Structure formats: C-alpha cells, structure tokens
Amino acid sequence: MRIGPYKYLSPFILFLAAWLAFTNKGSVTFLPVIYAFVFIPLIELLIRPDVSNLSAAEEEMAKADKTYDYILYLILPLQYVLLLTFLFSLQQDDLSTVDKAGRIISMGLLCGVFGINVAHELGHRVNKTEQLMAKALLLTSLYTHFFIEHNKGHHKNVATHEDPSSARYNESVFAFYPRTLLFTYLSAWKIANQDVQKKGKAIFSLQNEMLQLQLVQLSFVITILAVFGWKILGAYLIAALIGMLLLECVNYIEHYGLSRKQTASGQYERTMPHHSWNSNHVVGRLMLFELSRHSDHHYLASRKYQVLRHHDHSMQMPTGYPGMMILAHIPPLWFYIMNKRIKKEAPVAMPLTG
Secondary structure, three states, X not given: OOXXXXXXXXXXXXXXXXXXXXXXXXXXXXXXXXXXXXHHHHHHHHOOOOOOOOOHHHHHHHHHOOHHHHHHHHHHHHHHHHHHHHHHHOOOOOOOHHHHHHHHHHHHHHHXXXXXXXXXXXXXXXXHHHHHHHHHHHHOOOOOOHHHHHHHHHHHHOOOOOOOOOOXXXXXXXXXXXHHHHHHHHHHHHHHHHHHHHOOOOOOOOOOHHHHHHHHHHHHHHHXXXXXXXXXXXXXXXXXXXXXXXXXXXXXXXXXXXXOOEOOOOOEOOOOHHXXXXXXXXXXXXXXXXXXXXXXXXXXXXXXXXXXXXXXXOEEOOOOHHHHHHHHOOHHHHHHHHHHHHHHHOOOOEEOOO
C-alpha cells in the first residue's frame, strides 16, 4: 500500500482527542492540548529533522494523486461535526469550570489547526469549490477575512513593514498579537474595497467580498446564539479567539525579524526562501500539512502541501512549530535564541526592525 498520502491522516488524532474531550470530564478535556503542546514537542526533540525532498518523478506522482486532496476535503465535515459536538456538550448541567475550560481550549485548537490552517492550504487553490471549502473552514474560526488578506496582502507584502503579519525584530508575541489582529482585519477591508472599486461598484454593496464574508459570519454567530444561548456563544467566541491567536502565533514564528531589501525604485526584492523561517521536524510537518516548510510556500505559493521542498539557504527553526509556539511565549528566551540565529545568518537575513 502507498504510504505517501496516508501519513497525513495523523492530524486526525486531534479530532479523536477532541471528541474524547467533549464527551468526558476532568483532565481528559485537555487531551488535545497535551497531545499538541506536550507530546509532539517532546517527540520532536528526539527525532532529527528530515531535509530530504521528493525526486522529480515522485513529485509528479504526488501532484497527480487526488488522495492528498480528499484528505483535506474530509476535514470540512469533521470540523463541523466536532463544532456541533462541542456546542451541545456545553449544555450539560454538571460541568465544572475545569471541564468547560478544557473543552473550550480544545475547540480553540481545532479552530487553529483545521479551521484556519487547512483553509490556508485550500485558499491558495484556483478551484472555486476548494476556495469555498476554505471559506467554510474559516467560518468555524470566525476568521473569514484571512482568505482575502492572506492571499492578496500577506504574500505580496511579507517581510516588509506593509505586512501586519510579519513580526519585527525584538517585537514580542504579546505586542504582535494586537497589532496583527487589528491591521490584518483593516487590510482585508482595504483590499476588498479596492477590488470592488476596480469593478466600478460601490464599496458598500454585496459585490464587496469582505462585506459578504462578514454578513455570513454574523449570521453564523446569530444562529449559534439563537440555538444555544449567550453562555455557550461566549464559550464559542473564546474558542474562536484561541484559534485566531494560534494562527497569529504561527505567523509570528514564521517571519520573525526577517525582511526583504528595497530597491532604489522603491520595489521590494522577490520573496526568497530566506525570508521565512522553516522547520523540517517531521511530526509538526504532518500535523500541520507541511505548513512548517514555509520557506518554499512563500517562494512558490501555488505548490501543494505534499510537494513543498526544503531549501538549503532557508532560515531554520531549532525545533518544530508546537515547540516554537511555546518558546515564543517566553520572550527573553525567544529573543536570546532567535536573535542569535538572525545575526548568524546576516547579511542573508536582514532584520525587520521598527
């Protein structure tokens, strides 16, 4: 049997862990968090990164194999099933504060790993059905504007001051959160407004994609309120916020302190592999559908997740994404480790300051 595509079924362990969290009490409600931020980081300290790439023939076979796509498609219904399971589970009368907290945080993990991350992969596809699936997944995290800003803003402006998703040198993740959350949202409106104006339409019309997405999102929230009430809606909003912060933490570790040079004409150099941090740690790569091979993703955004490559000159993280996300929340240690790496790679890696 071909192992290739089926190794990407391993992230579904999170769905199983979440189902256990939503149907049990006590410490089991934190099972997804323990798996993602304790088990995986420890495993990645023991397993060496894999820098190998597919051969040209293997790459062509992988690109032609629809199984890789079907695995992504399966995530959409499972995400909604688990979301409904989460919402109904909070209707139990005998839940402790710990039970509720564990379930909310676990749902937040699903919002980040599946609701936004898989939507990120599908959102780069040109197929309209896949793009619609991306928006549906983002809806579960209340982060639909990501579809606009990421594709038309972040990939254009990455590693520059024009990109709110690129963390500055010596900027802590706690300072990064409010800046990126606010300005990515405003950037999405700006991009959508410009797009609709180019079509000769009014900004406040249903031709505006950002307005469309916000109305759908508002309707989704109102539906949850009508069915489950204010308390459960509040729990869901906290879970969605956790998902947003997970995504923005990923943005933080992916681009911290790196910048593109500006030419005399004011144009920025092409985005190259050394403008993003990369991780070849295998378990994290599988969990996030190769998102951690981020250098190649920005170098050629059209490449599907299963064929992303390692580049010898890309900036390498000391461990996988889960471990790096933990490290980011200890700023003194983060600066000590990452600033030293940036300085070591200079002048290839130019610090993004200010």
